[in-house]
Amino acid sequence: MSAEPQSILSVGAILGEGPVWVERDAAVWFVDIKSHRVHRFDPATGEARSWDAPGQVGWVLPTDDGLFAAGLQTGVHRFDPADGSFTLLHAPEAHLPGNRLNDATVDPEGGLWFGSMDDAEEQEIGRFYRLHKGEVVESGLPAVSITNGPALSADGRTIYHTDTLGRKIWRTRIAQDGALSDTSLFVEIEDGAGYPDGPVVDAEGCLWTGLFAGWSARRYDPDGRLMREVRFPVANITKITFGGPDLTTAYATTARKGLDATALTEQPLAGDLFAFDPGVAGLPGHIATI
Template sequence: MVDAAPHSVLSVGATLGEGPVWVARDAALWFVDIKGHRIHRFDPALGVGRSWITPEQVGWIVPTDDGLFAVGLQSGVHRFDPADNGFTRLHAPEAHLPGNRQNDACVAPDGALWFGSMDDAEEATSGYFYRIHRGACVESGLPPVSITNGPALSPDGRILYHTDTLGKRIWRTELDVDGTVGNTTLFARIEDDAGYPDGPTVDAEGCLWTGLFGGWAVRRYDPAGMLMREIRFPVANITKIAFGGDGLSTAYATTARKGLDMTALTQQPLAGDLFAFDPGVSALPGHVATI
């Protein structure tokens, strides 16, 4: 059984933990430390973790249909083989933007990989969303922001949720069956004293969860954008959650030490750890990318 209150399950002290994803084929949770240049794997059955060093900042990791992984390094999308810690570049959509890096990703029901970029200095409005499917990488057509987060998809894959972190807004965009973006509306706005909306995730009921960086919490919103629940954490920077474990009924949350001074770190000794809690809801099985 998993406690209802968030508790640390893996002490990694990540500078910027991000991108948790449950990989069913090895019954493990994978996530990254962007600034620490690390890929992490957590085996909940054994309670142990393993790490790999990345050659650049790494924004996300997702499983692929060949049994390996795709990862978002600063220089582009790479195939990753954990067996030999090998990286092979597949796409470099922002070779003309060397100040950008990748930040978050998700996989659609059709195997398409959606991911976002951002200005590493967190200043320029140069973050875009992209889609890769069966070898083709295209820019989504969504407007640029400074820090993208998400995207996340509704259970049927027809609604794309994407976050403008510095703007404190989560947007809802309709998708055609071929991935073409349609009408975009505001889904939720985060109030000034609640932190910044970070990575979004959608549960089996179609409700959206978002981490709050600097907000000490995660939130759950219904499909209409109404706040349903807030779960408080003992650390300030919660970046994203993913559902995993038996029945996909455990919520795992990545956190970050980034931006915390020595006083804050003394008060938050678990900052940067991987947390788990019982969310009272499950998720649908995840998808593997066809890239």
């Protein structure tokens, strides 16, 4: 695997997002939010498969019943790939029909952390939630227009949450009882470098973030210092995940959203799924208990 990102699956996603390595079937799962599609890619065989979702779908993550949780505009659903069905489980923002769910992760206890956002990308009404064993709790973190992440440290005691339009990634401590405290600014992306999109933490405790309109993904050390920037041949890098048998391959989703005809001609790989050698392993994923 090259250190330079290579397109491995041409899907032309309008808004590719939410890549996750699902160990139980050794595949990368991701979504195209605006096309209402769920994708699965097996890197060993090159086989790809897709499902239609009943609305904008921000992510799919494996659950302890062998199925998936899916974040749609209307709430958290159970997704069964066998028949392609989506069943609504929780609608935490039924009172905000202009919002949608956008990004998510799972903690070591099986808790599913997810964020919402204003689909018009204007009002600061996006919030973070935790779903565990049937109970949804609002995190209390400040509302922003576009949430991304969250991402969690290996021990599950630090949560990184992104204010995309504000170009800031924040860090908050999680106590043993689940209470959040000691929020501090982790990284602020400089003007002109793009917008921080989906974050993920690697096995060395460093945080990676995709940069929408920034042509790159970046790696920051635990103190927020920039360690590496991986350049892409497309502008909109949304999120990476670590996969493969030893979790040493990085898979990245990208997007065509916001690109005009000229930009699309100059970026024929925009919206594809990419892979590269990150030079570090990722953390094993967790299974959600919803």
